Amino acid sequence: MSEIKIFKYYAGSNWHEPSSGKYFESEDPSIGKVWAKLPNCNLDDINIAVKSAKSAYYDGPWGKMHPAERGRILHRIGDVISKNAEKIGNIETKDNGKLPKNITPSLTSWQTESFYYYAGMCDKFEGRLIPSEVPNMHNYLKWEPFGVVALILPWNSPIGTLIWKLAPALASGNTVVIKPSERASCSTLELMSILEEADLPEGLINVVTGFGPTTGATLIEHDDVRMISFTGGTKGGSAASLSASKKVKPIIMELGGKSPQIIFSDADINLSVNGVVSGIFPVAGHSCISGSRILVHKNIKDEFTNKLLEVVKKAKVGSPNDPSTQIGPIANKEQYEFILSKIEDAEKRGLKLLIDGRKENKSEGYYIGPTIFDNVPNEDDLAQNEIFGPVASIQTWEDENEVIKIANDTIYGLAAGIWTKDTNKAIRLADKIEAGTVYINNYFNASTQSPVGGFKQSGYGRENGWEGMQSYMQTKSTWLATNPSQSDPF
Ligand code: NAD
Numbered sequence: 001m002s003e004i005k006i007f008k009y010y011a012g013s014n015w016h017e018p019s020s021g022k023y024f025e026s027e028d029p030s031i032g033k034v035w036a037k038l039p040n041c042n043l044d045d046i047n048i049a050v051k052s053a054k055s056a057y058y059d060g061p062w063g064k065m066h067p068a069e070r071g072r073i074l075h076r077i078g079d080v081i082s083k084n085a086e087k088i089g090n091i092e093t094k095d096n097g098k099l100p101k102n103i104t105p106s107l108t109s110w111q112t113e114s115f116y117y118y119a120g121m122c123d124k125f126e127g128r129l130i131p132s133e134v135p136n137m138h139n140y141l142k143w144e145p146f147g148v149v150a151l152i153l154p155w156n157s158p159i160g161t162l163i164w165k166l167a168p169a170l171a172s173g174n175t176v177v178i179k180p181s182e183r184a185s186c187s188t189l190e191l192m193s194i195l196e197e198a199d200l201p202e203g204l205i206n207v208v209t210g211f212g213p214t215t216g217a218t219l220i221e222h223d224d225v226r227m228i229s230f231t232g233g234t235k236g237g238s239a240a241s242l243s244a245s246k247k248v249k250p251i252i253m254e255l256g257g258k259s260p261q262i263i264f265s266d267a268d269i270n271l272s273v274n275g276v277v278s279g280i281f282p283v284a285g286h287s288c289i290s291g292s293r294i295l296v297h298k299n300i301k302d303e304f305t306n307k308l309l310e311v312v313k314k315a316k317v318g319s320p321n322d323p324s325t326q327i328g329p330i331a332n333k334e335q336y337e338f339i340l341s342k343i344e345d346a347e348k349r350g351l352k353l354l355i356d357g358r359k360e361n362k363s364e365g366y367y368i369g370p371t372i373f374d375n376v377p378n379e380d381d382l383a384q385n386e387i388f389g390p391v392a393s394i395q396t397w398e399d400e401n402e403v404i405k406i407a408n409d410t411i412y413g414l415a416a417g418i419w420t421k422d423t424n425k426a427i428r429l430a431d432k433i434e435a436g437t438v439y440i441n442n443y444f445n446a447s448t449q450s451p452v453g454g455f456k457q458s459g460y461g462r463e464n465g466w467e468g469m470q471s472y473m474q475t476k477s478t479w480l481a482t483n484p485s486q487s488d489p490f
Pocket of ligand 1 (some may be wrong): 256257
């Protein structure tokens with residue numbers, strides 16, 4: 001039996017055992033066996049981590065550092081992550097089953113680009129002079145950091161989601177305490193030991209591990225945490241925002257989705273089939289923007305569906321350690337059981353399965369292949385609620401107004417795909433779709449320069465781009481009298 005790795009949490013640039021002595025387990029989902037134990041951090045541990053971040057901000061060099069110097073440190077972080085991409089990728093694969101090809105290459109390219117992009121922004125986030133109507137006043141606006149910021153992460157892409165938060169949070173001048181998901185904490189902790197090579201100021205980045213309603217909520221409510229950036233499900237986000245509201249703290253929320261893929265009758269069928277499949281199945285549906293609602297025009301439904309099934313049937317589901325695998329395991333047992341229950345419930349409601357991913361079940365590990373239900377009514381649970389697994393539903397429609405209504409008729413608004421050769425129509429539709437990101441004849445693209453975020457219950461606030469930096473800063477308006485005079489108060 002292989003040895004179980006015991007992690008410590010990271011605060012003040014040191015490793016700590018949990019003060020309660022309690023740990024929780026993490027399984028390798030490719031075999032369904034425990035491989036690591038993580039500290040179950042409580043208030044005492046959170047106090048240590050937040051105190052370290054606070055002291056790095058107020059007493060350490062970080063709070064006094066020139067923005068350009070911060071930028072140079074961000075460059076170092078990007079370089080170290082890029083250099084260790086494979087190591088980080090391997091540990092994430094072991095922890096949540098994600099295929100190495102879906103992690104490692106991005107850590108040497110567009111994801112680490114975040115550090116270079118925001119490094120450049122550090123000394124360019126200029127304030128402005130306001131032409132106020134008050135006479136003899138010089139009124140200027142500055143952007144300032146919040147101080148200690150808490151970053152709360154999901155399990156599907158711990159390092160990816162962390163980078164999108166960490167780069168702008170640090171570039172803005174904050175210090176951070178990270179709380180990764182209890183279902184995938186190992187890569188974040190491993191990253192801390194890798195970042196020791198970047199020689200960061202003590203206490204700049206801290207990590208506590210534990211469960212959402214306990215460790216997460218306690219961290220959010222800590223008096224010295226001034227802002228929160230949360231990525232997770234809509235239910236978890238709603239609970240986290242209640243915690244934040246107790247102390248009136250700003251929070252940005254990147255939450256779940258149930259994104260529509262709208263296929264017009266004039267779409268390029270091969271392109272749209274490839275786009276729809278790529279938009280959900282290669283990552284086993286573990287993406288917030290999974291296009292799980294396939295809304296195909298009635299006239300091409302049969303042709304589209306046949307091609308779709310042809311493509312998904314070829315996909316090889318298996319261990320992430322086998323380089324020929326195209327779809328890896330479900331990331332953890334709870335999610336596996338949740339997805340299975342959703343498939344069983346849909347069957348009980350009489351919905352028709354076109355392909356049943358349960359046939360990919362293996363003697364060990366958590367495997368479900370592409371699963372597609374046909375003719376799903378829009379009000380059905382399958383069309384309305386996020387499954388976060390390789391399960392898609394097909395619905396048909398006949399006219400443009402009808403499909404806009406169907407597409408917008410969920411609580412979510414994260415992303416949407418539009419497939420048509422008619423650009424005018426595509427733009428007309430994109431304007432009417434209630435989602436933070438719309439893809440026309442492509443899907444799944446993202447870049448550091450382009451802000452992402454949700455409409456409706458998919459969240460608020462933005463990550464990436466100019467807006468991503470603003471999320472981690474607040475403005476200060478200063479009034480300087482150029483000809484000081486004050487009339488008698490009474
Ligand atoms: P989750 O909401 O269960 O947990 C996310 C994080 O929040 C975890 O670290 C968890 O411990 C913490 N948490 C949960 N309840 C909390 C509470 N009451 N107080 C404080 N913290 C709490 O989500 P998950 O299952 O880990 O992740 C999957 C979800 O994340 C999916 O819904 C997916 O769509 C979403 N997601 C969104 C994006 C995006 O950018 N919009 C990206 C990735 C994942």
